[in-house]
Amino acid sequence: MDQAGAHNYMGRLRVAVVGAGAAGLCAARHILSRPKAFDPPVVYELTDHVGGTWFYEERVGTYDNGLPVQSSMYRDLRTNLPKEVMMFPDFPFDSHLPSFISHLDVQQYLERYCESHDITPHLKFNTVVEEVKPISMETEEGGAVTWEVISRGMYGGHSTQTFDSVFICSGHYSVPHLPSIPGIEHFKGKVMHSHSYRSPEPFAHQSVVVLGAGASGVDISLELIQAKAKVTLSHNKPALQSSLPPEIQHAAPVVKVLENGSLQFQDGSVAQAQVLLLCTGYNFHYPFLCPKQLGLEVEHHLVAPLYKYLLPPAFPSIFFVGICKIICPFPHFDCQVQFALGVLEGTVQLPSSKVMAEEAEKERQRKTQKGVQVKHLLQMDSEQWAYYLDLATTAGFPPLQPVIQRLYEEVGKQRRACPQAYKHMNYRLVDATQWQLL
Ligand SMILES: Cc1cc2nc3c(=O)[nH]c(=O)nc-3n(C[C@H](O)[C@H](O)[C@H](O)COP(=O)(O)OP(=O)(O)OC[C@H]3O[C@@H](n4cnc5c(N)ncnc54)[C@H](O)[C@@H]3O)c2cc1C
Numbered sequence: 079m080d081q082a083g084a085h086n087y088m089g090r091l092r093v094a095v096v097g098a099g100a101a102g103l104c105a106a107r108h109i110l111s112r113p114k115a116f117d118p119p120v121v122y123e124l125t126d127h128v129g130g131t132w133f134y135e136e137r138v139g140t141y142d143n144g145l146p147v148q149s150s151m152y153r154d155l156r157t158n159l160p161k162e163v164m165m166f167p168d169f170p171f172d173s174h175l176p177s178f179i180s181h182l183d184v185q186q187y188l189e190r191y192c193e194s195h196d197i198t199p200h201l202k203f204n205t206v207v208e209e210v211k212p213i214s215m216e217t218e219e220g221g222a223v224t225w226e227v228i229s230r231g232m233y234g235g236h237s238t239q240t241f242d243s244v245f246i247c248s249g250h251y252s253v254p255h256l257p258s259i260p261g262i263e264h265f266k267g268k269v270m271h272s273h274s275y276r277s278p279e280p281f282a283h284q285s286v287v288v289l290g291a292g293a294s295g296v297d298i299s300l301e302l303i304q305a306k307a308k309v310t311l312s313h314n315k316p317a318l319q320s321s322l323p324p325e326i327q328h329a330a331p332v333v334k335v336l337e338n339g340s341l342q343f344q345d346g347s348v349a350q351a352q353v354l355l356l357c358t359g360y361n362f363h364y365p366f367l368c369p370k371q372l373g374l375e376v377e378h379h380l381v382a383p384l385y386k387y388l389l390p391p392a393f394p395s396i397f398f399v400g401i402c403k404i405i406c407p408f409p410h411f412d413c414q415v416q417f418a419l420g421v422l423e424g425t426v427q428l429p430s431s432k433v434m435a436e437e438a439e440k441e442r443q444r445k446t447q448k449g450v451q452v453k454h455l456l457q458m459d460s461e462q463w464a465y466y467l468d469l470a471t472t473a474g475f476p477p478l479q480p481v482i483q484r485l486y487e488e489v490g491k492q493r494r495a496c497p498q499a500y501k502h503m504n505y506r507l508v509d510a511t512q513w514q515l516l
């Protein structure tokens with residue numbers, strides 16, 4: 079079938095976008111900017127607002143309609159990237175804001191992005207995508223694929239629409255990853271996941287074991303000690319100890335809970351705690367897809383094989399935007415979306431499905447040989463720059479300015495050296511290659 083699926087349609091291409099978070103809005107923005115090639119998109123959004131992750135929801139658990147709360151945002155979060163790096167390359171944040179901003183600032187930015195690009199009329203709020211499936215069609219050029227999208231409106235019935243392409247922009251920070259901890263039923267305190275953490279005050283003077291020292295584990299530990307909680311951060315990153323304030327105790331990873339309710343750590347030590355806060359990340363979850371049908375495997379921490387971390391080799395007209403981790407999310411979405419639209423328009427010539435599958439496999443081998451664990455295969459970090467450049471060169475759009483990488487690396491250095499203070503810095507982009515400390 080190759081690219082034929084995207085080209086069989088005589089008129090403009092019809093694209094469905096699942097989700098109106100940053101990725102979905104970015105897809106809509108670029109689709110709308112190419113009216114010759116594309117009909118306006120249909121953007122399905124299960125909540126009644128744009129912004130996804132950035133829409134702070136005080137509630138935890140479920141909405142009134144019974145659906146699980148999507149956002150994992152907490153009240154006092156400040157971004158861990160400066161706004162100069164975080165922004166969509168063609169849409170700066172307000173210049174009066176500091177570099178590290180609140181979730182409300184980001185939410186307002188996304189709303190402004192939506193208005194500036196006239197995306198709002200194309201949003202279908204309160205509408206859950208329940209099924210996305212490829213329908214084979216025979217055409218004169220051979221086999222082709224269209225996509226059936228079945229959605230359910232909160233206040234209406236089901237609807238089925240067909241499209242030439244689908245952008246999956248449903249996010250992957252909504253479904254908690256819960257590690258299996260033997261004996262957890264013996265724990266006498268409260269077990270919760272960072273997905274349901276909102277503010278530190280309820281934990282004042284309590285003993286909290288925070289499991290996991292990723293971005294959330296570290297950030298939430300810092301919030302908790304401010305509120306006078308007794309925090310033990312349980313992890314296997316020894317280098318962190320020296321950079322975090324001494325009020326945070328450190329322990330090896332939790333391995334089990336003893337019958338008397340004590341937590342046991344990997345080094346054999348034990349501790350009691352009133353709260354076990356799991357900062358153990360999130361699982362990929364696509365209840366509206368049949369991965370097997372697309373030739374994909376979806377595991378907790380992996381969607382594979384995807385050509386250029388974006389499309390299944392056998393179905394090059396469905397795009398998974400933003401599944402990579404340790405990236406600059408908005409610039410990343412922007413590059414992926416422009417590349418995907420190039421594929422649909424035909425300005426990007428993809429190799430055959432077979433070659434794309436081989437390339438995805440080669441990429442996986444390369445990482446595996448470097449010792450990358452399966453659960454980290456989608457982490458990019460220092461590899462993201464070459465990836466963006468490759469997408470830009472192949473699809474012929476302007477590459478990210480080098481200053482973005484430079485400032486990202488500088489902030490990474492500051493963050494590692496001083497996790498509690500780096501967000502007080504303010505930066506300014508001077509030109510395409512230089513930044514400046516204010
Ligand atoms: C706690 C936290 C802190 C973060 N901090 C930063 C930061 O400082 N800087 C940064 O750049 N990034 C940060 N991120 C990453 C953040 O996830 C991205 O910036 C970005 O918001 C992801 O956008 P998205 O559109 O991919 O997903 P989301 O924002 O999750 O949006 C997905 C949307 O899809 C909708 N949806 C899902 N399923 C369906 C369905 N079946 N039908 C219809 N709609 C559906 C959801 O309701 C949601 O609106 C953080 C993430 C978290 C969780």
Ligand SMILES: *[C@@H]1O[C@H](CO)[C@@H](O)[C@H](O)[C@H]1NC(C)=O
Pocket residue numbers: 336338339340348350
């Ligand atoms: C629970 O049992 C372990 C192992 O026997 C022991 O070290 C620990 O002190 C006990 N905790 C409590 C609260 O009794």
